[in-house]
Amino acid sequence: MITLESLSATKGRFALHEVSFTLERGAYGVVIGPAGAGKTTLLEVVGGLLAPRTGRLHLDGRNMRGVPPEDRGIGLVYQHAFLFPHLSVRENVAYGAADAATLDEAIDRMGVTPLLARDVRSLSGGERQLVALARALARRPRILLLDEPFSALDPRRRVLIRREVRALHRAWGLTTLQVTHDFAEAGMLGDQAILLDGGRILQAGAPAEVFRRPASPYVAEFLGAENVLAGAARDLGEAAPDWLDGDPREYAQGHRAFAFESEGLTLYAVGDFVPGAGHAVIRAEEITLARGQTHDSARNRFSGRITELVTLGALTRVTVDVRGTPIVAALTTRSAQELSLEPGLAVVVTFKAMAVHLC
């Protein structure tokens, strides 16, 4: 378990300010943030390579004040691997190995057997990352700290190694904290997502929850939400059950219905928002398009005209102009083809009140 309480630290131009979160024992946490957010600094503080200015850090319930890195039971992998160039690949992997069996397993799982005889300086960026992963795992750490460890791997290898790391994480009961700027990776790997920017935590929670309910328009945009509308929300009272997508648990939590006014559009939303100025976030995947009127339970229904179609493999992003406001919908390319969507075509945009997140 990793527990940070109001932890602040400075390293050059990077800083952490009053960072607090708990990552349960055996959980996979993913720290997401733009460059310069303090992600690597955070890992170095947890790893004991950088002393915090203030605050407390506990690993598996033990206060880490004054505990050196070698006694923390951690494994650290930097993005640039930092393999020791004066040692062979084999010597690198074996550098801190717990025992021969763990060493063999780490080598096998990371698939570095063919690299063992190579000179470190001849390895590609991806190969370096694999060796660095094997080196950290061979020590059999309790806590694994990973700084963009898959960034230099080719897409196929990335998928395989992600899977292996996740499998080892489960099999060995590791607590893993990984830094990435790729939210898709966070969604695939993480039990907990921690959004960091400017050395401060913007939001922490289950990746799906953070993705669906960003705490601020900045978080929403950072996470790639296409539709973030500024406006003001008006409380309509307790949401009727039929607004809640048939989930009585939501209703029981006291969610209320809102009308959100944004540049001439009125959106209906359900949530626990405080009325007033704010933002409405609608993920492109939550929006459906139809040619002509449809009859369904969606509370939000607008007519518009397609301005742009962008096809990215199996997905097509469609931008629809709705009374001057661009609304982006994500469809499967097959659906887009079946509907014969094209720029200039009049369509109906629909989404449920539950799909509108107010922040």
Place this chain on the structure above:
Amino acid sequence: MARVLSILAALAGSFLLLFLAAPIAELVGVGGAEGLKRLVSDGELRGSLLLTALCATAATLIGVFTATPLAYLLARRTFPGRALLAAILDLPLLIPHPVAGIALLLLLGRESAVGGAALEMGLRIVGTPIGIIAAMLFVSAPLFVSGAREAFAKVDPRYEGVARTLGDTPWRAFHRVTLPLAGRGLLASSVVMWARAVSEFGAIVILTYNPKVVSVLSYDRFTSFGLSEALPVAAALAILALIPLTVLRALRPDTGMER
């Protein structure tokens, strides 16, 4: 315009190269053969060369042993007084070497507290090889500190950090990772220190005229017998200095480190 500048730059560089190389080439050309011959026939020259090499080696070993921790500290840590410490370490490079000899004489001479105490223990500094080593150490150690500091600074601290997470104590990480990675730089710095020690004259001549190191012997022969006798000795010293310079150039800077 660019072509004119290129020609001017080439001329300027050639002038300096000629200015530096010509006297040495002349010295070795005129006295080199005789110097090599004298190595066989001139026992004083042989003894002087050996004394010079041994004292320079001793000074370099002491310098490397004592200056390495300081260089590491200056490269890695920020602390109050760091700039002052660095300035103190550079000071011997700035003062004229005879002045350095006088300062050392004040500290280590038989009238001084240190020199007197050493003498009581049966250890004479002035007028012995110990005085030569002290003078060599004083004038050449700052060069090692400077080079070693740069060598350590080039090793990204994250290498040590990774070693620590792999179970190394700070000393073990230094020994297993930092030292090998800074090795070439440290070796190059020690060669520079050795070469500087070999060529020292000003401080040594004040502290220990006898026994004579090669630079003092060359001066002594010049003042006593004239240029013809000084020339072979000076040429032998120049040839001796070529050895570390060749070693230095053979030490390529590439370490394969990631930055």
